[in-house]
Amino acid sequence: MSKNTGNAAAAVERVVTQAYAVIFGPKGAERDWDTMRAMYLPGARMTAMRPDGIEICTVERYIAGKRDFLTQNGFSESTLVNRIEIYGDMAHVWSSYSGDWIEPEGNPGRTRGINSFQLRRDEEGNWRIHSxxxxxxxxxxxxxxDMDATR
Known part of the structure; x- marks a missing residue:
């Protein structure tokens, strides 16, 4: 652990909180995609592991693929539990989440799982998402x- 772990942990947690907040919003609300782009390092990858397969994309492909779903259905996602580990200029966050939305026919959709954020400090000293x-x-x-705050 680095000697500034407390300050670094708070900064890392802010990035993770912002990652959830940037895709959160009511039906019809456009998301702040520029803020999302700024949170990720160039070349960052996003990988979803679902029962129906694995989807790997860049931030731009994520935005292009999810923009309509998020704005047409609304989406809320929040942290259940975060576990943060920091070593020097790299950080790892295990973050369990819960999310929901409304399907076009009006039925509620729900999801839960675990996000694994890998972050590193950029040249200016800011924490950004690597993957x-x-x-x-x-x-x-x-x-x-231990990752389910609802139990």
Whole structure:
């Protein structure tokens, strides 16, 4: 751990909180995509692991692919539990989440899982996301008890 772990941990947690906030919004609300782009380092990858397969994309592909879904259905996602580890200029955050939206026919959609954020400090000393990997919870793969604040 670095000697400025407390300050660094708070800064890392702010980035993770902002990552959730930037995709959060009511139906019809456009997201702040420029803020999202600024949170990620150039070349960053986003990888979703779902029961129906794995999707890997850049931030730009994520925006292009999810923009309509997020604005047409509304989406809220929030942290359940964050575990932050820092070593020098790199950080890892295990972040369990819960999210919901409204399907076009009016039915509620829900998801939970774990986000794995890898961050590093950029040349200006700011923490930015290097990559994001997430796995969706399933009946066969429930959240671990220590990552489920609802239990």
């Amino acid at each position: 994001l990997l997430w796995q969706v919870e399933t009946p066969d793969l429930p959240l671990p008890t």
